Amino acid sequence: MLQGGVSIGRYFGIPVRLHWSWFIVFILVTWMLGAYYFPDSYPNWDRATQWGIGAATSVLFFASVLAHELAHSRVAQAAGMTVKSITLFVFGGVSQIGQEPGRPSVEFRMAIAGPGTSLLLGAAFWGIFFATRHSVEPLSGLAYWLGYINISLVAFNLIPGFPLDGGRVLRSILWWRSGNVRSATRTASDIGRGVGFLFIFGGIALIFLNRSYWLSGIWLALIGWFLDNAAVGSYRQVALQDMLQGHTVSEVMSRDCQVISPSTTVEQTVNDYILKLGSRCLPVVEDGHTLGIVTLNNVKSMARELWPIRTVREAMMPLDKAKSVGPNDGLSKAMQLLNDEDLNQLPVMEGNSIVGMVGRDNLLSFIHARAELGM
Numbered sequence: 001m002l003q004g005g006v007s008i009g010r011y012f013g014i015p016v017r018l019h020w021s022w023f024i025v026f027i028l029v030t031w032m033l034g035a036y037y038f039p040d041s042y043p044n045w046d047r048a049t050q051w052g053i054g055a056a057t058s059v060l061f062f063a064s065v066l067a068h069e070l071a072h073s074r075v076a077q078a079a080g081m082t083v084k085s086i087t088l089f090v091f092g093g094v095s096q097i098g099q100e101p102g103r104p105s106v107e108f109r110m111a112i113a114g115p116g117t118s119l120l121l122g123a124a125f126w127g128i129f130f131a132t133r134h135s136v137e138p139l140s141g142l143a144y145w146l147g148y149i150n151i152s153l154v155a156f157n158l159i160p161g162f163p164l165d166g167g168r169v170l171r172s173i174l175w176w177r178s179g180n181v182r183s184a185t186r187t188a189s190d191i192g193r194g195v196g197f198l199f200i201f202g203g204i205a206l207i208f209l210n211r212s213y214w215l216s217g218i219w220l221a222l223i224g225w226f227l228d229n230a231a232v233g234s235y236r237q238v239a240l241q242d243m244l245q246g247h248t249v250s251e252v253m254s255r256d257c258q259v260i261s262p263s264t265t266v267e268q269t270v271n272d273y274i275l276k277l278g279s280r281c282l283p284v285v286e287d288g289h290t291l292g293i294v295t296l297n298n299v300k301s302m303a304r305e306l307w308p309i310r311t312v313r314e315a316m317m318p319l320d321k322a323k324s325v326g327p328n329d330g331l332s333k334a335m336q337l338l339n340d341e342d343l344n345q346l347p348v349m350e351g352n353s354i355v356g357m358v359g360r361d362n363l364l365s366f367i368h369a370r371a372e373l374g375m
C-alpha cells in the first residue's frame, strides 16, 4: 500500500520516506493554518507572518510525527529487530519493522515509546507557549498549536484498538497474561475494528446532522475505514506467523530435484524436465559442482524462439546470486524472504548442494491444509 515515495534521508540508519499522499496533507495543513487558523486567532499579524508561521508549524508538526515513529523504531532496534523504513503518509507515519516483537514486554515498550515521545513534545511546546506568550507572540502561537496537536496524537494513538499504539499496549498485556499471542491479537484487533466502525458511523452521522461539517465527516469515516482495514490485515499477518511458527522448510520443500547439465538447451529442459516430470527443483550441476538453478521465471523471461539455441548456463540463476534457505530454517523466514525479494521459489541449500526447493505454492498448501483443519 505504501510503495514508492520520496526519500528524505536516513535517521539512526533508518531510511525515511514521504509517500505521495503526504504532500496532499502537508499542503492542506499549511493552508488551513496560514489561511484560517492563524488569521482567526491572531488577526493583528500581517499576512506574511500568518503564512510563514503557518508553514513553519506545519513542518514541525510532521517532524513531531517523525519523532513519534523514530521512538517506536529506536526501541525496536534496541531489542535487536531490524527497522526497514519509516514512511509518512496521509494518516500519519508507519514504521516498517522486519518482524513482530518476540515478547510482550518488548511489544509494550515499543508501543508506549511513540505516545510517550508525543507527550513529552506536547509538554515542551506548551512550556514554550507559556514562556513566550507575553513576549514573542508568533513563537507562542506556533508552540500552542503544536502542543495541542501532539497531545491529540497521544489521545488518538492510545485508543485501545490494534494496530494503534493503544491496541498494541492492550495486546501486550493480554499476551503477557495468557501467553497466547494469537488470541491476544484477535481481541485487540476486534476492538480495533469496532473503533473503525464507530469512526465510520460517526463520520456519516456528522455529514447528515450538520452539513457544515461534511469535510470532517468524510475525514473521520476515511480514518475509520483505514483502521478497520489495518485491524483485519494485522490480525491475518499475526495468525499466519503463528501458524508457521515452529515449522521448518524441510517439512514442505519439494525434493524431486533433477540435476541438469549446463549444456542442456532451454527447450530440452522445458520438455523433458518441467513439462514431463513436473519438476520444480532444477539444479545445474557440472563436475559435482552446483552452478545455479533454473526456475520457471528464468525460462519465461527468455523469448520463446531462443529456447532451442540457448543453454541453461545462459538462462540459469547463478548460485552466488540466488537467495537460499536451509532445511532447518523456519517457514516464516522462508515466507519473509519470498516476500522481501519478490520471488516465487527459493533453493534449499545444505552446505554447497541443493537439497530441494521451497515456493509460495508449498507454503500456501501448508497454510490451506492447516486452516481447513482449524489448526
Ligand SMILES: [Zn+2]
Residues within 6 Å of the ligand: 068, 069, 072, 114, 115, 157, 165
Ligand atoms: Zn505510534
